[in-house]
Amino acid sequence: MLKHADIWRAVDRLAKEYGLSASGLARKAGLDPTTFNKSKRLTREGKARWPSTESIAKVLDATKSDLSDFVAFVHGEAPRTAFRNVPLIGLAQAGSHGFFDDAGYPTGGSWDEIPFPDIPDSNAYALEITGASMEPVYRDGDLVLVSPEASIRRGDRVVVKTTEGEVMAKQLRRRSARKIELQSLNPEYEDRFFEMEEIVWIHRIIWASQ
Template identity: 35%
Template sequence: METEHAEHFPPRQQNFFPLSQVSGADRIPLMSETLHDRVRKRLEELDLTPAAASLKARLSKEMLRKLLGNPDAMPSGKSLTALATALEVSEQWLLSGGETPAAVKTDVRRASSTPPPRHEMPNDVPVRGTAAGSHLRGAFQITADHVDFVRRPPTLTNVVNLYSLYVEGTSMEPQYAPGDLVFIHPDKPARIGDAVVIQCQIDQEGAMEATIGILIRRTAEKVTIRKHNPPAEIDLPRETVLSIHKVLTNNEIYGI
């Protein structure tokens, strides 16, 4: 029986992919494109990294990288829904293809010219610390983990790495008072005259602290910021500066 079977189905005519190469809904003969391929295609079309798409879907930053790294892995139902929304396609297209992604409108916010009401926005912007008002040294540290979440402004729906801080101290009054919430866009270049949060390394062991101020100048040797109360200019050695993140203005936050 084995000899007859081999003669009737010669290996060169076998049209099935090994199960190790396909999974879930993609275990269909002759289907060369998998869910993983379709995800990669949308990442390229939307110019998103796996990490950015994961955050846009409000999943863990490493979720999509791990999924794409394992051909046999399939997302859970909840994750599939979130990924479909982030990639602006339907769940059915992710699973089996068919309709073109451009014909799918799952992200109603992007499809609409009018931002949704503020109360409909998710509480998904992480609060990563407090922006202290010390003149001489930054008395706060931006944390990798959140300490709270606040509601996302409608005009910032698609900003992936947005975070926020609470202001402490009075050195930035009257522009920022103690307790004010500021939104930080780390991917938007800071210009001279912008309010910024600067994080610095203060010793060889890697300890860090940060401060908020108005960006005055940048040279190869130092970064200079201005404080309001009392008026002062603070020089930060350039070699200690780890990041300069832009604080968004009310116009940028509320679309005024």
């Protein structure tokens, strides 16, 4: 029998698995930060309040988790997730020569590595955020997982490399055959506008540790 306490424990364990609080997990999924607060788990009359299927679907999507992982947490088991080592460098290093090939895939022997749940993109890599230019979305020390193979749509957060060797994390505002508009994550920094011929590659951020 599915119990109220088991479902909420699974939510808490999923959050912990990704280094988040319950409110951090809700925020990551685009939900109200109080959605999973303990005060929301019972009504004023003491009746059980269950998380909605929509909220569960959103957190699974935001953490790139499978329903089987969540079910494992419900039953008090560890998710049977395959891990592999993902290349890691600091964002400040990413513009240097020798870290990416012409296609924008990680190359060379200077990368560190971190274990990460396996994803379909074998060329995925991680960047460690340095400084305050990405605040308040990404803070100094946060890790972002980047997928060169992921499709990119308007509004996605992306990592872009220019022909000048600059590498930056921005939000894609608009892209046409000739131009690209990038919105700065930190409102104190200017938005950026480029001709497409000035862009070497653009990759989508698919996960962040926050």
